[in-house]
Amino acid sequence: MKSITRQDIGLAIIRMVVGATFIAHGSQKLFMFGIPGVAGMMSHLGVPFPTHSAVLIIAAELGGGTFLLLGLLTRLAAIPIAFSMLVAILQVHLKGGFFLPTGFEYALVMLAATVGLAIAGGGACALDNLIARRGSERRENMKSVGLRTA
Numbered sequence: 001m002k003s004i005t006r007q008d009i010g011l012a013i014i015r016m017v018v019g020a021t022f023i024a025h026g027s028q029k030l031f032m033f034g035i036p037g038v039a040g041m042m043s044h045l046g047v048p049f050p051t052h053s054a055v056l057i058i059a060a061e062l063g064g065g066t067f068l069l070l071g072l073l074t075r076l077a078a079i080p081i082a083f084s085m086l087v088a089i090l091q092v093h094l095k096g097g098f099f100l101p102t103g104f105e106y107a108l109v110m111l112a113a114t115v116g117l118a119i120a121g122g123g124a125c126a127l128d129n130l131i132a133r134r135g136s137e138r139r140e141n142m143k144s145v146g147l148r149t150a
Helices: 006-045 050-070 074-096 105-120 127-144
Strands: none
Touching (some): 006 050, 006 074, 006 105, 050 074
16 A cells, blocks of 8 residues: 655645535526526627536536545546636636636636646545555456456
């Protein structure tokens, strides 16, 4: 069994904080603004198919954030979130300059974090690795008793 490194701990911290942040943002969109409110904002921004876009952004942030927090399908969960941050930068924040409250600095940091997680994965502390390790152990056990594995 591989020992956990400082790099693994660092990835876990980034993954969990980014995941929790997106859970909060997705929850805010769903429970405070609702799909119609988010769709209205999307329509105002000129985003095509605003209701579909609202559902997708809420799913990316709330669902993807949950998956990131757990370290489950980390690379796949990070991709739609990264895409949503890219769209947020280009459609909303770019015209506000770099600095908050209207600028793109926050969205850029979250874009970088999610792209980094899509590339690096969730680290050794992610559920992805526990599942992979159990699958590997199961295959090894099947081999040891003479059963074929896929």
